[in-house]
Amino acid sequence: MESKSGTSFAEAAEGTELTGSEIVIRALKDQGVRHIFGYPGGAVLPIYDSLFQDNELVHVLVRHEQGAVHAAEGYARSTGKPGVVLVTSGPGATNSVTGLTDALMDSIPLVVITGQVATHLIGNDAFQECDTVGITRPCTKHNWLVRDVKDLPRVLHEAFLIATTGRPGPVVVDIPKDVQFKKAPYVGPTHVHHRTYRPRLDADAETIRSAVTMMAAAKRPVFYTGGGIVNSGPEASRLLRELVRLTGFPITSTLMGLGAYPASDPQWLGLIGMHGTYEANLAANRCDLLIALGSRFDDRVTGRVDAFSPGSKKIHLDIDPAQINKNIRIDLPIVADAARALRAMIEIWKNEKLAANPELPAWWKQIAEWRAKNSLSFKNSKKLIKPQFAIDRLYQATRGRETYITTEVGQHQMWAAQRFKFEEPNHWMTSGGLGTMGYGLPAAVGVQMAHPDALVIDIAGEASVQMTMQEMSTAVQYDLPIKIFILNNEYMGMVRQWQQLLHGGRYSHSYSEALPDFVKLAEAYGAVGLRAEKPEELDEKIRAMIAVNRPVLFDVRVDPHENCYPMIPSGAAHDQMILSDSEEEQEVSEEGKIMV
Amino acid sequence: MTPTDSRIEAHTIVIIVDNEPGVLARVIGLFAGRGYNIESLTVAEVDRAAHTSRITVVTSGTPAVIEQIKAQLGRLVPVHRVVDITTEKPGIEREMALVKVAGSGDKRVEALRVSQVFRAKALDTTHASFVFEITGAPEKIDAFVELMRPLGLVEVSRTGVAAISRGAEAM
Numbered sequence: 183m184e185s186k187s188g189t190s191f192a193e194a195a196e197g198t199e200l201t202g203s204e205i206v207i208r209a210l211k212d213q214g215v216r217h218i219f220g221y222p223g224g225a226v227l228p229i230y231d232s233l234f235q236d237n238e239l240v241h242v243l244v245r246h247e248q249g250a251v252h253a254a255e256g257y258a259r260s261t262g263k264p265g266v267v268l269v270t271s272g273p274g275a276t277n278s279v280t281g282l283t284d285a286l287m288d289s290i291p292l293v294v295i296t297g298q299v300a301t302h303l304i305g306n307d308a309f310q311e312c313d314t315v316g317i318t319r320p321c322t323k324h325n326w327l328v329r330d331v332k333d334l335p336r337v338l339h340e341a342f343l344i345a346t347t348g349r350p351g352p353v354v355v356d357i358p359k360d361v362q363f364k365k366a367p368y369v370g371p372t373h374v375h376h377r378t379y380r381p382r383l384d385a386d387a388e389t390i391r392s393a394v395t396m397m398a399a400a401k402r403p404v405f406y407t408g409g410g411i412v413n414s415g416p417e418a419s420r421l422l423r424e425l426v427r428l429t430g431f432p433i434t435s436t437l438m439g440l441g442a443y444p445a446s447d448p449q450w451l452g453l454i455g456m457h458g459t460y461e462a463n464l465a466a467n468r469c470d471l472l473i474a475l476g477s478r479f480d481d482r483v484t485g486r487v488d489a490f491s492p493g494s495k496k497i498h499l500d501i502d503p504a505q506i507n508k509n510i511r512i513d514l515p516i517v518a519d520a521a522r523a524l525r526a527m528i529e530i531w532k533n534e535k536l537a538a539n540p541e542l543p544a545w546w547k548q549i550a551e552w553r554a555k556n557s558l559s560f561k562n563s564k565k566l567i568k569p570q571f572a573i574d575r576l577y578q579a580t581r582g583r584e585t586y587i588t589t590e591v592g593q594h595q596m597w598a599a600q601r602f603k604f605e606e607p608n609h610w611m612t613s614g615g616l617g618t619m620g621y622g623l624p625a626a627v628g629v630q631m632a633h634p635d636a637l638v639i640d641i642a643g644e645a646s647v648q649m650t651m652q653e654m655s656t657a658v659q660y661d662l663p664i665k666i667f668i669l670n671n672e673y674m675g676m677v678r679q680w681q682q683l684l685h686g687g688r689y690s691h692s693y694s695e696a697l698p699d700f701v702k703l704a705e706a707y708g709a710v711g712l713r714a715e716k717p718e719e720l721d722e723k724i725r726a727m728i729a730v731n732r733p734v735l736f737d738v739r740v741d742p743h744e745n746c747y748p749m750i751p752s753g754a755a756h757d758q759m760i761l762s763d764s765e766e767e768q769e770v771s772e773e774g775k776i777m778v
Numbered sequence: 779m780t781p782t783d784s785r786i787e788a789h790t791i792v793i794i795v796d797n798e799p800g801v802l803a804r805v806i807g808l809f810a811g812r813g814y815n816i817e818s819l820t821v822a823e824v825d826r827a828a829h830t831s832r833i834t835v836v837t838s839g840t841p842a843v844i845e846q847i848k849a850q851l852g853r854l855v856p857v858h859r860v861v862d863i864t865t866e867k868p869g870i871e872r873e874m875a876l877v878k879v880a881g882s883g884d885k886r887v888e889a890l891r892v893s894q895v896f897r898a899k900a901l902d903t904t905h906a907s908f909v910f911e912i913t914g915a916p917e918k919i920d921a922f923v924e925l926m927r928p929l930g931l932v933e934v935s936r937t938g939v940a941a942i943s944r945g946a947e948a949m
Contacts, residue, residue, distance in 0.1 A: 315800060320811050324855040327799070344855060378796055378858050504849035507842060 192236055196370045202331045202362040203228035206295065207236050209338035212371050215266050216240060217257060217631055219250040223270025224310060225297030228362035230268075242631055242660060245652035247274050249624035251281020251352075252650065255290045256611045256625030260586055261632045262415055264291040264345050271297045272310030275356070276317065280618060282352045283321040287615025288438060289413050291350035293341050294322075300360040301329055314356045323351030331364040339374040348381025349502040350413055381501065385518035390526040393473075393497050393514055394536065397527075400471035400495075401541040402548075403431045406454060406483075409438030409614070410476015410500060412607045414520035418442070419607040421524035422475065428531055430538050432549055434462035436477045438614040441604035451549070452558070455483040456750050457596040460557035460759060461549055463748075466491050467756040468548070474498045476520045479509040480615070489755030499523050557748045557761055558600050566741040567717050569594065569669045573601045573641065576667060579724045584636040586629045588612065588622040590646030593675035593746045598641040620649030623666060627653055630662040637665070637728060644670040644697060644737075654707040657733040665727050665734045668700060671742040679745045684752075684775055704735035713737040788817065789844050789864040790871055790941050792949065793833040796856040797823050804854050805833055814839060814847050818873075818916075818938035830858065834941050836916075859949065867943035874937045875919045880907040881930030889929040896922050907932070 191204040192211055200208060206229050210218070219242045222230045233241055244250040247269045254265025269278055275296045285292045299308040315327045324344050326337045337355055345353045397403060405426060411418045419442045426433050426449055433443050434454040443450055452459035454466055466472060472494045477483070479498075484490040487509055498506055499516040506515040516523055530536070560570045573594075587602055588611040589595040595612055604610050611629060613621035622640040630638040640647070647668055657664050669675075677692040701711030710732050714723045720738070727734045748759045753774025795801045802821055809816050817836040824832040837847060844862070851860045863869035877898070879889045882905070893900065893910050896918070902909035912922050916939060923934055943949050 316803070319800070319804060319807055376855075379855050502853065504846065504853050506849070507845060508849075 191232070192238070194368060197367045199365045200368045201228070201232070201365050202334055202357060203232040205331070205334050205366065205368055206338065206357070206362070207232045207239065208368055209335055209371075210239060210266060213339070213342045214263070217242060218266045218268050219244055219253045219257070219628065220268030221247050221250060221270065221274060223274050223297065225271035225299060225359050226268060226274075226295075226362075228359065229295070229297070229357075240631075241268075242627070242656065244624065244627075244656050246650065247277035248280050248620070249627070249650050249653040249656065251278045251285065251292065251294065252618075252621050252624035253628035253631070253653070253656075254292050254294075255281065255285050255288075255621070256588055256628030257632045258290050258292060258628075259412075259611050259625075260608050260629040262608060264293050264342060265628065267292060267294040269294070269296055270310065271299055271314065272312045274310075275312055275314040279317060279321060280616075282318055282354065284613050284616040284618045284621060285352040286321050286323065288613065289350050289409060290352065291345040292352035293345050294352060294354045296354060296356045297362070298327065298356045298358040301358045302360070304358065314354065318354045321352075322354050323349075325354040325356065327356045327358075328361055329358065331361045331366040334361065334366065335369040336374055339369075339371040340376055340379075342371070343374065343376060344379060348379075349410075382503070382517050383501070383519040383522055385499075385516045385523050385526065387526070389514065389516050390523060391530060393516060394527050394530045396471055396495060396497060396514065397429060397431075397473065398531075398536045399539060401539050402469045402545045403429070403471040403473060403538075403542075404451075404465045404469045405431055405433040405473045405475060406435070406466060406477055407433060407439045407442055407475045408436040408477025411439055411442040411520050414476065414501075416607060418476075418519075418521035418524060421521055421528060425524055425528050425531070428528065430542060431473075432465055432546070434458065434465065436480065436483055436614070437599055437612060439477060440599060440610045441607045444605040445603035446605060453599050455480075456485065457600060457746055457748065459600070460555045460748055460761065461552040463750065463756040463759060464552045465549055469494045472496045474500075475524070476500060478505045481509070484509060485750045486753055486755050491756075555761065557759075560744075560747075562717075563741065564717060567714065567720060567738060569597055569671065569740040569744055570601060571717060572667075572669060572720060572738050572740060573597050575720050576639070576641070576724055577602050579721070579728060580637060580639070584633070585609065586611065586626075586633060586636055586638045588625040588629060588638070588640045590622040590640070590642045591617045591619045592643045592646060592677075593671075593679065593744075594641055594643045594669040596676075596746045597669070602641075619646035621646075623647055623650050623664070624653045624656075626664040626666070627656050627660075627662055630657070630664050631660065638663075639665045639667050642666050642668045643675060644668050644672065644700070645674045645694060648698075651703070654704070654709055654733060654735065658708045661732075663731050663733055665736065667727070667736050668738060669740050670697070670700070670737050671740050671744065672697060673742055675744075676746070682745070700735045700737035704733075707733075709733040709735055711735050711737070713739065715739045783841050786838055786840060787844060787864075788836060788838045789862055790869070790939060791835045791837060791848065791851070792861045792863055792941055793835065793851055794858040794949075795831050795833060795854075796858065797829045797831040798856050801831070801856045802833070804856070805835070805851065808850055808854065809835075809837070809847075812846075812850065814843065818936075820938035820940050834939050836939050861943070861949045863941045863943065867949055869941045869943040871915055871939050871941045872913060873916050873919055873939050874911065874913045875923070876901070876935040877910045877912060877923060877926055878907060878932040878934075879910070879926050879930045880932045882906060885929045889926060892922070892925050892929070898922065
């Protein structure tokens, strides 16, 4: 749009009067935004009109607003930049709620802009009206309803500040339609200083010193790292690697933290928690010092809290003070940004020429015995494709390529986390906290948008993937060659596994009696469909999937009865793991059954 | 403080917030969403120029839960400060109540006599009723209300607790 002075609103000088919708576009660009995921509707038409007249921002039209938010999550997690979403009022806003909650649980920075009915209609039960700030208050880090266009530039810049700093998270800016038309002077990001928001980034030197002293003294230490390392940025991952190598300690990680430390390294113990490795869980159980870095002692990690790592001192580094002492009693809390705290730890360790306790080799010897259990092994089959085998072959075929993995939620997600070896942060996108089936396909859309030349694979289950299947249409529209690798066991596999273990094999509604023909479905979308039914055809089909530069739905028909092991039954401790089907007859306590 | 310590304690927590729309809903929603108790809640703007409001919450929980409540409150974006008047800054707590008592004869005389002992003020008087204003610590108001019950108590309106720290310094 040409303003009176003859310059476009996107380059207009600060202080120039712009309409609310022009302010939105201008603020997004000033924040460095390149891509937006969205869906138009009545209450955002002015913003879409301004978008139409801009030729820099790239808008990705999704097929459902939930897909827009998950795509923005994938975009954010794979780039370290905030994901941006634009949706309309009412159903546009309510459809985004699952994605917002997902992003809040996994600390993903998102700025979600929602249209709202005109200010004079608010509270009137107007068409497509809903109380967006009320509905999204508990599922955002913060949200705003902007009633006065003069507040709009400041609120938009604050939104980016809050979403991306401290513990990252999603924010919502709700903009009534009349505010999008009204004019106000534009204010740039440099003039915004928040009145109350001050995330704590630096730990005090004494605390860091105490932590390092505890580390040098420990006989049986283990690092337990999480998504906070990934969120802190690539520097935190680099520093983590340095600290782990300096100390020589073993390291395990949560689901969200995979990739922060290279899985090929000998100090790596694998995933911790309910489906973690024997060595990682036993190390956490028997250690004398647990060093938690950017992880939050989630119930999927701890199992029974009173039996979690009972003999250890615990150091907990987190940027969010509310995580300290929430589930597990901490001996030394460090509230700080991971990279800054790690840098300070390394400095002390190096300057004082510290060395690990001489008993560390004995601890490694013990760990080697646990490792020898080979807890991720499985019995392969010549007739049926085992899901573990499928993931192993996929991993082998993708080695040496720039590969990003997203997942849905369930058994396939756990197998992927256990078996796919991540070497770098930001290459693993999964719904950890909320456990959102349907996350992976739209997340892959977002990842591919950010990394057009990379190989982006959604390791999926046939149940999850149907929840957001419509986004295949988005992938086709934008030529995004995402690969949907469906481990099709015809069951909601994890539900079936729990029904087998906890509910006497009564498989209540966990079998999908009618499934689409995924090959034909792919073709209907204009994508490529593949199917593999026998182990021997897998490698060739995987090669074909990777070779084709178009979106692919790959229906991998796997053994429908395979269970995901190892597993710590709910309500049990880390040293009570089930390693295979033959051990599963253990009784699960009544207390355990009520845990999900 | 350990998460296994199961003693339930009452704490009075003062929260200074930016007076923006929805800020009270954020605080209350946090308590409701995470299953914390609210025994009383008082809120009003205290500095118009600085645009700040003061929320006083009386809550109860185990020591671990109280720590969580304070940490979670501190995380809300419009919150300036969270102070635990019960532990961090020993303070004074006061509450005001309006108490309506109806009756005649001996009961009416006794109600008036008790009100004088408690230094309550009769704000409204008819031949058949009183409305008393009473100020004090919550326990004092509880005691007054209990004494009024057999004397024709009709209705009670309480403000909830307002609290401030002792001494010369601000919180």
